Amino acid sequence: MKDKEIETMPTLLKIDSSPMGDYSVSRQLTKDFAEAWKAKHPEGTVVSRDLHNTVGLGIDHLTPVTGAWVGAAYTPPDAVTAEQKEILAVSDKLLEELFAADEIVIGVPMHNFAPPSVLKLWIDLVARVGKTFAYGANGPEGLVKGKKLTLLIATGGEYGPGSPAAGYNFVEPYLRAVFGFLGFTDVTVLTAGGTAALMQGADRAAFLAPFEEKVKALVA
Numbered sequence: 001m002k003d004k005e006i007e008t009m010p011t012l013l014k015i016d017s018s019p020m021g022d023y024s025v026s027r028q029l030t031k032d033f034a035e036a037w038k039a040k041h042p043e044g045t046v047v048s049r050d051l052h053n054t055v056g057l058g059i060d061h062l063t064p065v066t067g068a069w070v071g072a073a074y075t076p077p078d079a080v081t082a083e084q085k086e087i088l089a090v091s092d093k094l095l096e097e098l099f100a101a102d103e104i105v106i107g108v109p110m111h112n113f114a115p116p117s118v119l120k121l122w123i124d125l126v127a128r129v130g131k132t133f134a135y136g137a138n139g140p141e142g143l144v145k146g147k148k149l150t151l152l153i154a155t156g157g158e159y160g161p162g163s164p165a166a167g168y169n170f171v172e173p174y175l176r177a178v179f180g181f182l183g184f185t186d187v188t189v190l191t192a193g194g195t196a197a198l199m200q201g202a203d204r205a206a207f208l209a210p211f212e213e214k215v216k217a218l219v220a
Contacts, residue, residue, distance in 0.1 A: 010044040012037050013101035017051045017119040018109045018154070025154040025195045025208065026107030032212050033105045033152065036219035047097055051118040057090050062121040073128050091125040098126055103148045108175065110155040113168045115175060123178055132182045142183020150218060151175055151189045156196040190214055 014034045018024035034046050054061055065073075072084035073091070080088075098104070108115055126132055132143050151172070159169035172189055179187060192211040198204055 010041050010102045011100055012041075012044060012046045013049065013097055013104045014046055015049045015051065015104065015106040015119075015122070017116045017122070018107060019052055019116070019118075020109070024107070024109065025192050025198070025211075026109050026152055028208060029152040029154070029190070029192065029211060029215050030105050030107040032215045033150065033219060036216045037103070037105075040219055047101065049094075049097060051122055054090075057093055059090060062090070062118055062125065064121060065124050077130075091128060094122065094126050095128070095131055098132075098144065101147065103150070105150045105152060108151055108153045108171060110153065110159070110169075110171050113159075114170045127178070127182060140181065142181055144183040147184060148186045149179055149184045149188070151187065152215065153189065153191040154195050155191060155193045158193045160191065160193060188218060190218065 012034060014030050016024075016027050016030055018026045020027070034048075038044065038046055051062060068084075069087050069091075072080065072087045075081075075084055106119070108119060111117070114120075129135070134141050134143060153171055155169075155171070157165055159165050159171075172191070176187060176189070190211070192208075195207075198207060
């Protein structure tokens with residue numbers, strides 16, 4: 001009975017991609033999300049993955065995929081060499097975290113109208129044929145099933161639908177497309193727009209308050 005209870009304990013994977021530390025709006029929102037989620041699931045586990053602190057992965061930082069990495073990823077499992085296993089070790093660890101989670105929340109600052117490079121690197125490392133997607137007779141199929149994904153985006157300006165700068169927002173469309181390709185169907189997006197006001201002296205607590213309430217409502 002105890003083993004069965006352990007198996008049903010939910011897990012939240014919290015991913016942060018902002019380099020701004022405690023000043024980061026997206027990190028504050030993922031923190032709020034995790035705290036609300038833990039209050040709702042006291043028996044659950046929150047796994048935190050800071051893409052700017054990869055000591056736990058045994059590396060200094062995430063690096064772009066190489067030709068050797070691609071070759072290893074496309075090698076049949078029964079033919080992978082010891083060297084290729086080492087090349088794929090970080091990817092395997094990140095995939096393990098992803099598949100172990102019931103829910104995923106990702107903090108995403110907009111960098112030059114797109115997701116930050118470290119998040120793109122993480123996506124490149126988990127987007128693996130035969131692991132998170134496959135090609136069959138009917139075309140591509142996402143293999144990440146039954147997981148809820150929440151994207152908490154922070155943008156310096158206002159890039160919402162209908163805004164003058166909406167056409168510059170490549171963050172949400174890209175993330176929806178790539179995670180959809182990997183199999184995610186339950187995706188929620190909350191954007192905290194206009195964070196540049198904080199650099200102009202706006203009160204941080206007052207600015208964050210409405211977004212923090214929305215985050216808590218998402219969890220509830």
